[in-house]
Amino acid sequence: MKKFLSVLLAVLLTVTCLPLTALAAETDSEETLIVAGDNAEIFGVAWHGTLYTNTMTKGEDGKYTKSYTTDKAYAVVQLKAVKNDTEWIGDDKGNNVAFAVTGPGTFTVSYDPETNIVTVSGENVGEAVFNYTDVYAVGNGEGNWLNGVSWTPDAEANKMNEVEKDVWEITFEGVPDGFERQIKFAIDGAWNYNFGAPKEDAPVIESGVTYDAAWDGGNITFDTANLCNVKAQLDLRDFDFVNKTGAKYTITIANYVCLHTHTRTVPGRAPTCTKAGLSDSKYCTSCGEMIMAQEELPALGHHPIIDHETEATCQHEGHTLGVYCDRCGEVYVPMEIIPKVPHTVVKDEAVAPTCDTAGKTEGSHCSMCGAIIVEQQVIPALGHHYVYVPAKEATYMHTGHTEGVQCDKCEKWLIATEETPLKPVDFMIGDVTGDELLTVEDITAVQRMLSEFLTADLTDEKTFLQYDFNGDGKINIKDVTAMQRKLAELE
Ligand SMILES: [Zn+2]
Numbered sequence: 432m433k434k435f436l437s438v439l440l441a442v443l444l445t446v447t448c449l450p451l452t453a454l455a456a457e458t459d460s461e462e463t464l465i466v467a468g469d470n471a472e473i474f475g476v477a478w479h480g481t482l483y484t485n486t487m488t489k490g491e492d493g494k495y496t497k498s499y500t501t502d503k504a505y506a507v508v509q510l511k512a513v514k515n516d517t518e519w520i521g522d523d524k525g526n527n528v529a530f531a532v533t534g535p536g537t538f539t540v541s542y543d544p545e546t547n548i549v550t551v552s553g554e555n556v557g558e559a560v561f562n563y564t565d566v567y568a569v570g571n572g573e574g575n576w577l578n579g580v581s582w583t584p585d586a587e588a589n590k591m592n593e594v595e596k597d598v599w600e601i602t603f604e605g606v607p608d609g610f611e612r613q614i615k616f617a618i619d620g621a622w623n624y625n626f627g628a629p630k631e632d633a634p635v636i637e638s639g640v641t642y643d644a645a646w647d648g649g650n651i652t653f654d655t656a657n658l659c660n661v662k663a664q665l666d667l668r669d670f671d672f673v674n675k676t677g678a679k680y681t682i683t684i685a686n687y688v689c690l691h692t693h694t695r696t697v698p699g700r701a702p703t704c705t706k707a708g709l710s711d712s713k714y715c716t717s718c719g720e721m722i723m724a725q726e727e728l729p730a731l732g733h734h735p736i737i738d739h740e741t742e743a744t745c746q747h748e749g750h751t752l753g754v755y756c757d758r759c760g761e762v763y764v765p766m767e768i769i770p771k772v773p774h775t776v777v778k779d780e781a782v783a784p785t786c787d788t789a790g791k792t793e794g795s796h797c798s799m800c801g802a803i804i805v806e807q808q809v810i811p812a813l814g815h816h817y818v819y820v821p822a823k824e825a826t827y828m829h830t831g832h833t834e835g836v837q838c839d840k841c842e843k844w845l846i847a848t849e850e851t852p853l854k855p856v857d858f859m860i861g862d863v864t865g866d867e868l869l870t871v872e873d874i875t876a877v878q879r880m881l882s883e884f885l886t887a888d889l890t891d892e893k894t895f896l897q898y899d900f901n902g903d904g905k906i907n908i909k910d911v912t913a914m915q916r917k918l919a920e921l922e
Pocket residue numbers: 689690691692715716717718719720
């Protein structure tokens with residue numbers, strides 16, 4: 432792939448345009464440095480040593496740099512710089528440069544040709560923290576060695592046990608004679624982070640001796656003689672993630688004893704109120720030894736519950752007191768059902784309908800529970816019965832009214848009448864003779880009428896008003912006196 436890209440680049444440079452050819456000629460004498468890192472979000476592709484978008488730029492001070500801007504934090508970022516497609520350069524120990532990106536911002540990768548060291552700087556560059564959850568033993572598994580799993584970094588069978596914080600162990604039982612047993616330790620079921628023996632000057636393993644584990648190291652190799660148990664331990668308590676030092680491992684080879692790792696549980700039987708039960712038992716499927724014997728579990732005895740009496744209502748049945756076992760259901764005192772009581776019936780009065788409001792038929796309900804026994808039916812409103820009221824003309828003594836329309840049942844007006852005023856008096860009060868003058872003859876006529884020489888029709892309003900000189904609604908001697916006084920005033 433790398434060769435293909437180089438050829439492609441060469442073809443592009445010669446065929447496409449001249450300035451690029453000039454640039455190529457100029458950079459020929461320079462080194463090519465490309466950043467390769469573990470994070471595809473930042474570097475485009477993880478651990479890609481020839482991705483031109485990660486090419487570093489040479490500054491006037493002779494150092495090469497490349498900046499990256501991220502919009503979030505990363506717990507660990509690892510990278511190296513790749514010189515001329517071949518040489519992978521890391522920190523002062525040659526390890527990956529590992530750091531934390533603490534938040535959004537820009538960090539710069541620098542390579543100094545004088546020291547041949549890659550460094551990272553920036554406001555969002557922090558110390559990398561080695562966060563992990565699991566460790567797996569990986570190697571040339573065969574038979575009982577590594578549970579027969581060969582070079583698989585995430586085999587569940589070879590997941591190690593954390594016996595104390597950051598100390599991981601696994602034991603393989605019954606490993607037979609063998610040469611070149613190989614083992615490494617893979618973090619979180621992947622090869623990204625792993626520990627092994629130093630690649631140069633790896634020690635000759637002695638059982639039970641602790642050695643320094645190398646970051647991304649080589650295989651830990653040893654031989655086994657006779658049937659044995661092999662315990663592998665990785666101790667990360669003093670591991671320094673920045674310098675990749677402080678990890679230790681120990682391989683302990685012991686004579687075979689069955690550790691009863693593989694067991695089978697034989698389920699027991701739960702006891703009941705009256706019958707005894709049996710506990711679970713467990714035996715080792717490798718050697719057959721009983722690890723947990725079956726035991727008899729005594730009968731539990733009954734657990735009586737008193738169910739107190741409840742009263743019946745018109746809605747619910749009640750029951751008498753009962754006693755039973757809530758585990759097996761055995762009844763000591765049977766309950767008797769008390770039937771529901773009848774409803775307490777209350778009459779709902781009928782309501783008569785009117786012209787414009789609806790009525791109701793008689794009904795009934797229960798005053799205890801509210802249940803309706805006889806539903807009240809709606810009687811629709813009757814509707815008005817309008818009749819014509821003719822106009823009435825006003826007289827001297829009585830007001831009149833305009834014509835109207837009214838309901839003859841409830842007296843509601845559809846078109847209300849309006850009162851018309853009294854007819855104005857257009858004649859002289861006291862002029863009972865009709866000569867348009869108040870004279871002695873008029874007084875005499877009134878006196879004659881009072882002496883029962885009745886000559887006037889007093890049912891006629893005009894006549895009555897003429898005789899009732901003082902306007903008190905009565906015709907008597909007071910009217911005569913008033914007329915005489917008036918006449919005296921006039922003379
Ligand atoms: Zn066993």
